[in-house]
Amino acid sequence: AQKVTQAQTEISVVEKEDVTLDCVYETRDTTYYLFWYKQPPSGELVFLIRRNSFDEQNEISGRYSWNFQKSTSSFNFTITASQVVDSAVYFCALSEASTGGGNKLTFGTGTQLKVEL
Amino acid sequence: DSGVTQTPKHLITATGQRVTLRCSPRSGDLSVYWYQQSLDQGLQFLIQYYNGEERAKGNILERFSAQQFPDLHSELNLSSLELGDSALYFCASSAGTGVWNEQFFGPGTRLTVL
Numbered sequence: 001a002q003k004v005t006q007a008q009t010e011i012s013v014v015e016k017e018d019v020t021l022d023c024v025y026e027t028r029d030t031t032y033y034l035f036w037y038k039q040p041p042s043g044e045l046v047f048l049i050r051r052n053s054f055d056e057q058n059e060i061s062g063r064y065s066w067n068f069q070k071s072t073s074s075f076n077f078t079i080t081a082s083q084v085v086d087s088a089v090y091f092c093a094l095s096e097a098s099t100g101g102g103n104k105l106t107f108g109t110g111t112q113l114k115v116e117l
Numbered sequence: 118d119s120g121v122t123q124t125p126k127h128l129i130t131a132t133g134q135r136v137t138l139r140c141s142p143r144s145g146d147l148s149v150y151w152y153q154q155s156l157d158q159g160l161q162f163l164i165q166y167y168n169g170e171e172r173a174k175g176n177i178l179e180r181f182s183a184q185q186f187p188d189l190h191s192e193l194n195l196s197s198l199e200l201g202d203s204a205l206y207f208c209a210s211s212a213g214t215g216v217w218n219e220q221f222f223g224p225g226t227r228l229t230v231l
Contacts, residue, residue: 043205044224
């Protein structure tokens with residue numbers, strides 16, 4: 001079975017600091033996709049980024065960047081120059097194919113990020 | 118705004134009752150997913166439908182059922198409700214069924230069972 005582990009339960013930083021959220025996953029699939037979602041205090045889940053299993057090139061999008069390392073099964077997410085509005089719970093998720101032709105997301109337990117002034 | 122709508126936003130009911138949660142996917146999306154978020158279990162996948170057909174099933178209780186209608190909206194039916202069913206229920210949609218599809222989530226329905 002697939003598993004996603006987010007060991008950091010809560011992180012507190014001061015505004016403008018960089019922060020990295022860790023994610024480790026387990027899967028037997030050779031092709032898979034990883035995602036990061038954000039859940040602000042308002043409660044909705046917001047899609048942030050997606051990465052496939054066969055491209056280990058790290059990317060940057062604005063203040064977000066991600067580091068995917070297949071050898072260590074890690075998919076870490078970094079926010080540069082954090083802002084108070086970044087305060088939220090961040091979820092790492094692994095997409096798994098289903099025998100019925102569908103798919104599902106397996107989520108980690110989330111990391112609560114608090115950015116203070 | 119993800120484009121996925123869910124009604125109602127809040128639902129308060131008693132144990133033993135039955136409720137129906139409704140979801141409308143983003144325009145053009147054929148897949149609908151249901152997830153449950155609780156303090157005990159975290160975010161758990163329940164079930165997926167694609168163009169009216171069930172395509173994936175998670176640890177969904179037998180007391181729970183879902184369907185997707187020809188207009189692509191979906192309903193999640195929860196019956197014989199127990200205190201432990203209190204949770205935030207999310208609907209998500211995506212264009213297709215492949216693992217690469219990002220899922221866009223609705224605002225959720227918060228169910229409280231008293």
